[in-house]
Amino acid sequence: MRIEILDGAMLKKALAGAAKFLEDNKEEVNSLNVFPVPDGDTGTNMSLTVNSAIKQGINLDEDSVSKIALSTSHGSLMGARGNSGVILSQLFRGFANGLNGKDTADIKTIAEAFKQASDTAYKAVMKPTEGTILTVARECGEYAISISKQEKDILIFLKKVIEHGEKALARTPEMLPVLKRAGVVDAGGKGLIYVLTGAYNALAGIENIEIKPEVKNIEKQDRTHHEHIDTDDIKYGYCTEFIINTNYKDIETFREELSVQGDSLLVVGGEGLIKVHVHTNNPGTVLQKALSLGELNDIKIDNMRYQHEEILLKSELSKPKKPYSFVAISIGEGIDEVFKGLNVDTLVSGGQTMNPSTEDILKAIENTTGENVFILPNNSNIILTAEQTKELSDRNVVVIPSKTIPQGIAALLAFDESKSLEENTDTMKEAITYIKTGQVTYSVRDTEFNNTKIQKDDIIGIAEGDIVASGKEINEVSIKLLENMVDEDTSLITILYGSDLSEEMAEDLEKHLSDLYDDLDIELICGGQPIYYYIFSVE
Incomplete structure (x- = not known):
């Protein structure tokens, strides 16, 4: 079998294979924990991130590798969990940029996409550390470029890149002494090798991968459990949500155009993605305006007069805004109560072994009423995920880099509503250093x-x-x-x-x-x- 050109169907198959192979081997990745503690979650985080990515890519009714990769990138961004998941989402993002505008991809294009994936991931990390998934990605990208001119078969090309990546992975303990002391290779790097291997196996026919796009049957939803409520006060009856695949940059102007169509408006995004939520009486008009910017997916329209939950959401969103809100990652009922007692607006369940996704934290932000929202990750493996919400939210999001529950508590105790945003940010960051x-x-x-x-x-x-x-x-x-x-x-x-x-x-x-x-x-x-x-x- 010889493959010289990668088309959309092949890319979907490769993505599905990558997700399955990582899922099958995630426990081995989890076991590569530096500390011998029962909270290894790198494999789980990476697997959940990839599954979120391919759900978008496989469900897209498109044949172009560019559009499939872009949709996959969006899925990985929203589903990213933990540091390894965030870095993986940036690899998908760079890979999509490398395929931009391409209907199909040859070896040269794939190699450039691998290199761009690595470059994007390095730029996303403030202080890149060698001996991690970044190293494995970089060496794969550089090696892919070096052999791209001489190779003609994509399968041979991928196999050689993976073999080189495995050698780079084997060297990670020499770059990070903590890995050498623990006798393990980098878990994130191992996960990346599984992603690449799964893609290769699917394309080579080593694993028979059947692609099953998700089928949503809205008409069969059972609404009989909803109680009758008074709907006379509902001004706009349809909760309308969708994602636009577009390079349109003037989000503020688009937001203003939609503002006359309803209320509870949320328009956020960038890098080829705009996410929209609006309550309106004319969803068709809203969708038509969106179509002028690009293609739509994940369209969801609910009649709020039949949706008790949406009425409750409307009530929450109509509350007066306040200057500050707090979102904290918490685990355990007692710890939840401590955070509630310190005026945390929204708690996100998570911690070791169960890191929340970017979308989980973004939803928590949207459920608050503060103009400025402080995020307390309370775990070193959640900080990068929290940081990603900044570019997706229309709120002013401030991430206090708390690495533990005690640090998060200390930061909240240091908050003083009478002080400015800048003063509180500095004070809270300083407070965590004393714990x-x-x-x-x-x-x-x-x-x-x-x-x-x-x-x-x-x-x-x-x-x-x-x-x-x-x-x-x-x-x-x-x-x-x-x-x-x-x-x-x-x-x-x-x-x-x-x-x-x-x-x-x-x-x-x-x-x-x-x-x-x-x-x-x-x-x-x-x-x-x-x-x-x-x-x-x-x-």
Whole structure:
């Protein structure tokens, strides 16, 4: 079998193969965690991101590789989860840019698209680190360019690029000492190799991939469960949503044109995508205006007089706006209550093993009424995802780069409504630097870290990204952990205990710490978080 030109049908098949192969191998990618903790989620995040991407690409009724790649890029952007997912979405974005205007692609075009994918991903990361998925992508892109003139068969070309990428992946532990100490290669880079391999397998016929576009049958939706409500006060009856594939840049002018057609208007986007939401009495007129800019997909029109949920949404959107709103990523009922008590408007469920997507956070932003919206990721693996919402939202979004739940709490406590946006941003960012976070969980494999041998199922204590304590008993390891965290400047220890611990056990630890540190304030809170027995805040 020989392939010299890649057409739209082949690209859809390759994308479907990439998604399936990564899905089949995501647990192996998850296991490539630097720390032997039960929260490896790189494979899951990348798989969910790719699935969101191909859903858009495969459902597009188009044959041009350019339009399919662009739609796939949009899907990956909205579905991106975790740092690896965000970087992968930027790879899709660059790849789509490389295919711009092409109906089909030869090896030279594909090679240039690979290179542009890498360049786009590097630009999206403020401080690119070698020894990661970025390195594997860059070496694949550079090698693709170097062999593009001599190769004629796309299958041979792809196989050689993948083999080169595997060699680059094998070198990642030499570039990142933390990988070498853990005895693993970079998880994101491994995920990327699975994406490329899955695409190759599908094109080569190694895996029989059947493409099944999603079929939506709106007419069969059951509306009988909706209660009758008074609809006399509904001025605009149709909730209309869609996405425009367009390079039109003057979004503000388009927003003004639509503003006379209804209310609850949201028009956001860029880079070939405009997302529209509007309540109107004339959805056809709105769609006609949109069609003048480009092609439409994901069209959804609901009659709000039959949609109780849309009435409630309308009521929420009609509330007076306020200067500030807060969105926080949270995990655990007790932690949720803490954030609610600190005036967080919208909580997004997530954390390790369940990172929210760009779209999840964007919806949370849209559900607030603040003109300025602070996002508290509370996890280092969610910060990039939160940052992506800035270019998609029409609100003024400020991401406070909190890496832990305690940092997020500290940032909220530092907020002062009487201060300006700039002052609060600086104060909140400064507040997170004063917090030390400790976490206690268990090891999922035998390993050696900092010259300490750790066995599978051992309890481990992590402080500021380093394993500093290990043992067999949860509370004993917790005490060792805090001995490494408490210093002469410490005044308060806050204990958030998880869903796998009893209140009695947590109270025993609180009592022991009170005796050990009788000059410090000790606060015990039921956090209800999974995976981590304790989360400590030391300040």
